[in-house]
Amino acid sequence: MKTFLRLTTIVRPYYLWMALAALIGFATTGSGIGLLVTSGYIIAKASLQPPLGALQLGIIGVRVFGIARGVLRYAERVVSHSTTFRILAKLRLWFYDAIEPLAPARLLYFKSGDLLQRVVDDIQSLENIYTRVLAPPFTALLVSTLMWLLLGTYSLQASLLLLFFHLLAGIAIPLIVITLGKGTQSGIMDLKTDQQVLAIDFLQGIGELKLYGKLPAHLAEMQCNEAKMLRLQHKNACIDGLHESLTGLLMNAAVIAILCALVPTLPKAGTNGIYLTVITFAVMASFEPFLSLPASMKNLEVDVRAGNRLFEILDAKPETAAPPEPASFPENHIIRAENLTFTYPGNHIRSLEKISFTVEPGRHIAIVGPSGAGKSTVTSLLMRFWNLPCGQLSIGGKDIGLFDPEEIRRNIALVSQRTYLFAETIRENLLLAKPDASDDELKDALTAAGLGCFTSRLDEWTGQHGMKLSGGERQRIAIARVLLQKAPIVILDEATANLDPITEKEVTGTLAAICRGNTLIAITHRLKAMERYDRIIVLEKGKISEQGSHDELMRKNGTYRRMWELQHSENPGRENDDA
Ligand code: ADP
Numbered sequence: 001m002k003t004f005l006r007l008t009t010i011v012r013p014y015y016l017w018m019a020l021a022a023l024i025g026f027a028t029t030g031s032g033i034g035l036l037v038t039s040g041y042i043i044a045k046a047s048l049q050p051p052l053g054a055l056q057l058g059i060i061g062v063r064v065f066g067i068a069r070g071v072l073r074y075a076e077r078v079v080s081h082s083t084t085f086r087i088l089a090k091l092r093l094w095f096y097d098a099i100e101p102l103a104p105a106r107l108l109y110f111k112s113g114d115l116l117q118r119v120v121d122d123i124q125s126l127e128n129i130y131t132r133v134l135a136p137p138f139t140a141l142l143v144s145t146l147m148w149l150l151l152g153t154y155s156l157q158a159s160l161l162l163l164f165f166h167l168l169a170g171i172a173i174p175l176i177v178i179t180l181g182k183g184t185q186s187g188i189m190d191l192k193t194d195q196q197v198l199a200i201d202f203l204q205g206i207g208e209l210k211l212y213g214k215l216p217a218h219l220a221e222m223q224c225n226e227a228k229m230l231r232l233q234h235k236n237a238c239i240d241g242l243h244e245s246l247t248g249l250l251m252n253a254a255v256i257a258i259l260c261a262l263v264p265t266l267p268k269a270g271t272n273g274i275y276l277t278v279i280t281f282a283v284m285a286s287f288e289p290f291l292s293l294p295a296s297m298k299n300l301e302v303d304v305r306a307g308n309r310l311f312e313i314l315d316a317k318p319e320t321a322a323p324p325e326p327a328s329f330p331e332n333h334i335i336r337a338e339n340l341t342f343t344y345p346g347n348h349i350r351s352l353e354k355i356s357f358t359v360e361p362g363r364h365i366a367i368v369g370p371s372g373a374g375k376s377t378v379t380s381l382l383m384r385f386w387n388l389p390c391g392q393l394s395i396g397g398k399d400i401g402l403f404d405p406e407e408i409r410r411n412i413a414l415v416s417q418r419t420y421l422f423a424e425t426i427r428e429n430l431l432l433a434k435p436d437a438s439d440d441e442l443k444d445a446l447t448a449a450g451l452g453c454f455t456s457r458l459d460e461w462t463g464q465h466g467m468k469l470s471g472g473e474r475q476r477i478a479i480a481r482v483l484l485q486k487a488p489i490v491i492l493d494e495a496t497a498n499l500d501p502i503t504e505k506e507v508t509g510t511l512a513a514i515c516r517g518n519t520l521i522a523i524t525h526r527l528k529a530m531e532r533y534d535r536i537i538v539l540e541k542g543k544i545s546e547q548g549s550h551d552e553l554m555r556k557n558g559t560y561r562r563m564w565e566l567q568h569s570e571n572p573g574r575e576n577d578d579a
Pocket residue numbers: 108344345347351369370371372373374375376377378
């Protein structure tokens with residue numbers, strides 16, 4: 001109930017549109033009843049063979065109601081769809097506004113298939129909250145009230161009988177249908193979500209599934225899900241059929257009961273018989289709005305579930321938010337970490353423990369250490385993806401929490417191990433870093449990033465996830481983005497880890513050239529060309545074990561030296577690459 005009320009507040013700005021659509025909907029149903037009633041009147045009256053003029057009123061009625069029904073149905077569709085699309089646009093904006101600040105920290109805990117389901121299916125089901133949930137009961141109530149009043153003027157007894165059958169059709173049958181189908185709709189939705197998650201895993205991991213022989217098991221799981229969904233859909237269809245039959249049965253029962261009540265009261269056949277025909281048709285037509293009531297209740301179940309899932313995102317607090325009066329990014333952007341300690345939510349082991357370091361502007365430092373040492377966690381904290389519960393991290397002497405996270409991300413360029421390219425053109429992928437960049441700027445950035453051959457291919461599609469480009473080309477696009485962003489601080493988080501030695505050497509060289517004058521933090525577990533860094537910080541199990549220049553650390557005979565010797569003894573032929 002709470003969710004439903006919350007959903008109705010979202011559509012509140014469209015109440016006037018909804019009221020207009022409901023009124024037109026009511027007028028459309030009323031015209032349908034009027035058409036049936038006037039047709040019945042003409043047929044019954046004509047059987048008495050009156051002069052043609054006596055049928056004139058009925059003929060006009062058929063024409064008016066017939067035309068009105070078509071025109072009103074069209075108007076109702078236009079208004080209700082326009083309302084639906086307004087609601088859809090609002091829901092989409094509302095959802096994207098809510099989800100954006102949650103990335104990446106909070107979204108780690110959602111599966112991508114599940115998120116996709118929320119963005120597409122859940123919002124889509126909510127867009128119909130007016131047409132499928134709110135409008136049908138409203139129209140049924142209006143039509144019924146009108147019918148009870150009209151019939152009441154002719155016979156109170158018939159009106160009460162109609163009220164009785166309408167209550168059965170409007171309350172009892174939907175309740176039976178809902179009880180029988182309880183959980184069916186949400187079951188279908190849950191299975192759809194599971195299916196989406198499996199489909200995304202299938203599409204993205206088809207290589208691994210094939211490689212490890214898990215493809216048949218994965219497909220079997222998808223088929224099993226599909227079979228469960230079919231069973232639920234079959235049950236749903238059976239319940240729908242039952243409902244239609246019961247409503248039809250009630251409609252006929254209502255006609256017979258009302259006729260039985262009225263016939264004995266007729267003084268004589270003839271003129272009064274015409275009214276009986278008219279009443280019969282009117283009673284039959286008045287059941288039409290009840291046909292959509294169970295569907296409306298089922299949609300309510302779906303919408304409440306979709307609402308709950310969307311509110312879960314909406315109510316999630318972003319990990320980091322801008323302070324009310326954010327500080328401006330300082331010119332002198334010295335980075336200072338003091339006693340940084342960090343544990344990921346749900347993790348018992350500290351990823352960083354009391355680490356302290358300083359990076360002066362323009363300096364190039366490397367953070368090295370084995371996998372899992374906490375190197376990327378330093379990046380995440382600097383980019384303000386996570387809040388810092390313990391210790392101090394400041395830029396230019398100001399605590400990092402004083403800045404708007406967006407401002408930090410504008411001033412710190414990040415090249416990670418896997419550069420994400422959107423399924424767009426090269427131009428669009430570059431404009432991400434600087435939306436107002438001119439073509440010349442884009443071409444200069446590409447040339448400086450070592451992709452001079454791409455300057456004439458700005459409008460070329462990069463393929464899904466940039467698959468039409470090689471790993472080296474994708475990383476070079478990331479370098480071009482850094483150039484366009486013109487950020488004073490650059491973080492390279494294992495930026496060349498996925499590249500072959502020759503491309504790695506080329507890309508590293510390009511990066512070193514373009515970062516001259518910038519503050520650079522390079523995170524790596526591979527000790528290549530380490531002499532070019534002013535200082536190297538060695539992380540082990542979340543703690544700094546050593547700090548110093550390459551030569552100092554080599555003299556120390558500690559972890560760094562052991563790592564360096566191990567890596568270089570394994571690849572003696574590649575030592576020359578380091579220069
Ligand atoms: P590195 O970059 O040195 O390989 P990370 O900084 O990625 O290491 O990870 C340090 C530790 O934090 C690891 O033990 C890892 O399992 C854990 N960790 C990293 N990201 C998360 C996360 N989102 N949730 C929970 N634990 C995480």
